[in-house]
Amino acid sequence: MNKMEIRHFHLFCGIGGGAAGFNRGQARINGLEGKFRCLGGIDVDPNAIKDFNTVSGVPGAVLDLFDRQQYIDWHGQEPPSDWQEATPDDIRRAAGNERPHMVFTSPPCKGFSGLLSQRVSATKRYQALNRLTVRGLWLTLEAWRDDPPEFVLLENVPRIATRGGPLLDQLEAMLSHYGYTVARTTHDCGELGGLAQSRRRFLLVARHAEKVPPFLYEPVTRPLRGVGEVIGKLPVPGTPGAGAMHQLPSLQWKTWVRLAFVEAGSDWRSLRRLAIENGYLRDYLITPERYGHRGALGVVGWDETAGTVTGQSRPANGRFSVADPRYPGGHEYGQYGVRTWSETCGAVSGQSAPGGGRYAIADPRLSGVRHNNVYRIIPWDRHSAAVTAGGGPSAGGLAVADPRPHIPGKPFPKYRVTPFAQPAHTVIAGSGKGEGAFAVADPRTGIDRHQGDHYLTANHYGVLPWDAPSGSVTASAKHDNGQWSVADPRELPAPTDNLVTMIRALDNTWHRPFTTLELAALQGLVDTDNDLTLCGNSHSAWRERIGNMVPPPAAQAIASVMGTTLLLAWSGETFVLGSTPIWVRPLAIAATIKNNPPQDTL
CATH class of the missing domain: 3.40.50.150 (Vaccinia Virus protein VP39)
Known part of the structure; x- marks a missing residue:
């Protein structure tokens, strides 16, 4: 041409x-x-x-x-x-x-x-x-x-x-x-x-x-x-060698949060659907994706290679549990196992208890005349079976479906809760087992607790400041029985702090700005x-x-x-x-x- x-x-x-x-x-x-x-x-x-x-x-x-x-x-x-x-x-x-x-x-x-x-x-x-x-x-x-x-x-x-x-x-x-x-x-x-x-x-x-x-x-x-x-x-923004034009801009923390909660394909108007109370999101919480130890409470597949075993190999600080497929048919892992009627029993040992192996059986003989009425409930308008010496719920038909509601003054005060302003019923020897003056609706809160009160001195649900020392760590230290929580300032930046961060949005993606190279x-x-x-x-x-x-x-x-x-x-x-x-x-x-x-x- x-x-x-x-x-x-x-x-x-x-x-x-x-x-x-x-x-x-x-x-x-x-x-x-x-x-x-x-x-x-x-x-x-x-x-x-x-x-x-x-x-x-x-x-x-x-x-x-x-x-x-x-x-x-x-x-x-x-x-x-x-x-x-x-x-x-x-x-x-x-x-x-x-x-x-x-x-x-x-x-x-x-x-x-x-x-x-x-x-x-x-x-x-x-x-x-x-x-x-x-x-x-x-x-x-x-x-x-x-x-x-x-x-x-x-x-x-x-x-x-x-x-x-x-x-x-x-x-x-x-x-x-x-x-x-x-x-x-x-x-x-x-x-x-x-x-x-x-x-x-x-x-x-x-x-x-x-x-x-x-x-x-x-x-x-x-x-x-x-x-x-x-x-x-x-390449992913920020990858080494990606170049000066392929870097994410440093945005204010509050801007990253807003981006994360904007629905994909929408804009700032989708934020109006979020419930805000006292300046905070009511229905959502932002938490670190790798909270605590990496892989905490992780479970390794049966055919998967385990990580390095250390002296701290516990379920809560890594993937130190296994999905064991042998439970259904195994003998040594058959705790609380139930054998069929026609199945051979394993070796009887000194630990032959339900919690130590498959030491229970599915007995088909329940249809016999014995124990016919175990836990049987008699309707209110039907007659009772014969009263025997073993007349308890598990030994015969000695329970009834009583349709009558509780009537004040009548002898049915089972688990009764007495209002704080009313007198109690007669205190009897059985009070405390569901009979008699059993419980009271106490309107008093813990506002007036004083020195010596257990819930005052034990600091239940206590939160330690970041710069304060902790008390003695006990074997039962949990968030609800003492000051075993901390106000960690490292997790959430100030609203106006400029940084590059990744927040996994509700649609399981990273809502982020385009880099300059991506715009090009x-x-x-x-x-x-x-x-x-x-x-x-x-x-x-x-x-x-x-x-x-x-x-x-x-x-x-x-x-x-x-x-x-x-x-x-x-x-x-x-x-x-x-x-x-x-x-x-x-x-x-x-x-x-x-x-x-x-x-x-x-």
Whole structure:
């Protein structure tokens, strides 16, 4: 195939995501193959240009495109004495004095962003930033007015279509003056580039009507990918050697807690469903995942290798128990085992008791006449069986289902609880075994406990301060019988302490922020390469430049479609069918007239 060079240039280029995507563009048609080459880029940020040099592979130019009044309105002061307004010659020099076929611009969008209020966006400062778009495009068109680029594109936030309507009208009028037909479109960068993010953007597409008569079709869209499909290729954040950009930010402890309780797929509004009492979560408790000894109360599988046996090998401080499968049929492990009637008994030993082996039997002879009425309950309206000398519940039918409730004054004071303000019944010799004046409802609490009281001096449920000594440790030391708990300050940081921590959320995952490198991966700047390091050492500056960047895969899709259209025009084609919608629609009849620039309609 004959290779045709397709040159592209970038205004407000940032770190070069758009340039990197255009470099990867692919176009083949009618025996022609497009070879994309970047001429350079312009940006006012020196660090962004250093990154542009790395990302795009060609040098960029640091150039302020403000006019003097715009500079004063934006910065609030006069420019330095050596500052000069940019000219069309500066634009040509930045492109190496070559003419591009495509100019891609991504001007500052703060004035049109939904993150900025309407009142602030209307101030003189942000209006100056908006006018920078017009001036930058005018300088570009003037730089090559004798031989205009075939395509000019302006990428921005979708809100520019509403908040920046008058500005777009001005841009379209200017482009029309230079021979371009224009369409305002929106697209999702994620769908164009097959990314793991949905990024809606505005794109103004200007096609020079005389140079490019064919239709310009939209790129094919792709389904969005899952976040884990992209960032799962990178190492876990904080892994040694992961790089400076792949570190988790240090957040306040309360922020980590909030993240942990936000439901996956939701936002801060899910926190409103949590019950808070006195500033604390009512229904949840955050505890260390490795509380006490690692593997405490762990059970080793029967076919699993045990850990090292130490002098402290006890169930509570490690995995020193085993899941023994031999219990059901074993003899030496048959405590409280019951043999079947037809089974042979094991050896009878001096420990032949139910707790020492299988020394009980399932006796089927219960159906005989003996012991028929053991624990039998006689209904209230039925007659009793014969009263025998062994007339107890376990020796005959001598228990009854008595339906009568307790009647005061009647002899049924079993387990009676006497109110504190009432007199007791007669104290009899059996009082204390369920009969007579058995118990009292004592309303007195422990508030008035005094020295010598057992529950006062034993410090039940006592909690020791971190800096206080403990009492003598006893063999029965437990949390409920003394001061055997401690107020440990190490577990929960202060709400405003900055740290990196892992809280296992309710969905058994780690809710954490994206690292800067992962944001670059979501933008399509990196894939499995974790060696990327942008200029400087500020994560906030890195994130701003990454967020302002056009995703390279989306730019590649746009460049490929425009490159194909260019090859069609260069090969003499004026019409081609496509399976996707048309971006810029000329009148059908005008598309066949070569010597008359078509008067296009949208």
